[in-house]
Amino acid sequence: MKIERPKSKQPLPENAKLVFKGIMFDxxxxxxxxxxxSKKIFEKLKRPDTTMIIPVTENGKIxxxxxxxxxxxxxxxxVGGRVDEGEDILQAAKRELLEETGYEAKEWILFDAxxxxxxxxxxxxxxxxxxxxxxxxxxxxxxxxxxxxxxxFDEFIDxxxxxxxxxxxxxxxxxEAKLQPKKIEELKKLLKPVEK
Numbered sequence: 001m002k003i004e005r006p007k008s009k010q011p012l013p014e015n016a017k018l019v020f021k022g023i024m025f026d027x028x029x030x031x032x033x034x035x036x037x038s039k040k041i042f043e044k045l046k047r048p049d050t051t052m053i054i055p056v057t058e059n060g061k062i063x064x065x066x067x068x069x070x071x072x073x074x075x076x077x078x079v080g081g082r083v084d085e086g087e088d089i090l091q092a093a094k095r096e097l098l099e100e101t102g103y104e105a106k107e108w109i110l111f112d113a114x115x116x117x118x119x120x121x122x123x124x125x126x127x128x129x130x131x132x133x134x135x136x137x138x139x140x141x142x143x144x145x146x147x148x149x150x151x152x153f154d155e156f157i158d159x160x161x162x163x164x165x166x167x168x169x170x171x172x173x174x175x176e177a178k179l180q181p182k183k184i185e186e187l188k189k190l191l192k193p194v195e196k
Contacts, residue, residue: 003089003110003125005049009118012044024048024082028121046121051093052080052170054111055103055132060193061150063101063132064159068145075167076159078126079146093127099139100146106131106194116169124169131194153191157184 013030020027026046034040055063068074079100083092090108098104107130115123140146151159160166160174177183 001090001108001110003113006113006115006123008115008121010044012046012121016044025120044119044121048085049083049089049092049123049125050080051083051089051096052078052124052126053093053097053129054078054126054170054191055097055101055105055129056191056193057103057132057150058193060152062153062156062191063103064149064151064156065100066147066149070143074165076149076163076165077167078170089125090127093125093129097129097132098136099141100144101132101134101148102136102138103129103132103134105129106133109190111190112170112173114169126170126173128190130192153188156191 012028016028016030018026019029024047027043028046029041029043032040032042057063063079064076065079066074066076079097080093081096081100083089087095093108094104109128109130110125111128112126113123115121138146138148157174157178160171161178174187177187
């Protein structure tokens, strides 16, 4: 699957200089000449891209994750995580699905790819993973607790729209779909189980 990286609303210019290298965030700065001729320093963060996965089991249940992480209130949403340096986007999604759920999928669909914040160079890729089957136990890192919930399509839509703990960027896409009958039907088709 060929996946193009979405463009940033404010791309890093070629003359941007790395001024701080962090564990997750790097800081870049560059000089800009204002409309009045004055000089200003602009700044932008860069971080690893992220995958989000909506897993659909062989029997049509959607898997969501009730998650806890240090210094963050519990939240519910999709599984997923950071793309490691040099890692293919789809391979990262497959790895995250296996680590966080113990499932693997028969079919992968790229549902959305965006850069949500103009001041952060960061792409989020949302996949639908269909025909998911459990093949292993969860393999979580030490800074996360994940309890899996298996829900219907209607419960998924209700959760995304009405639960304040649903914290993914996906919420906006689901709200848009809920407001347009054609889009909600398209989403329902995408989230149907794989035909056997």
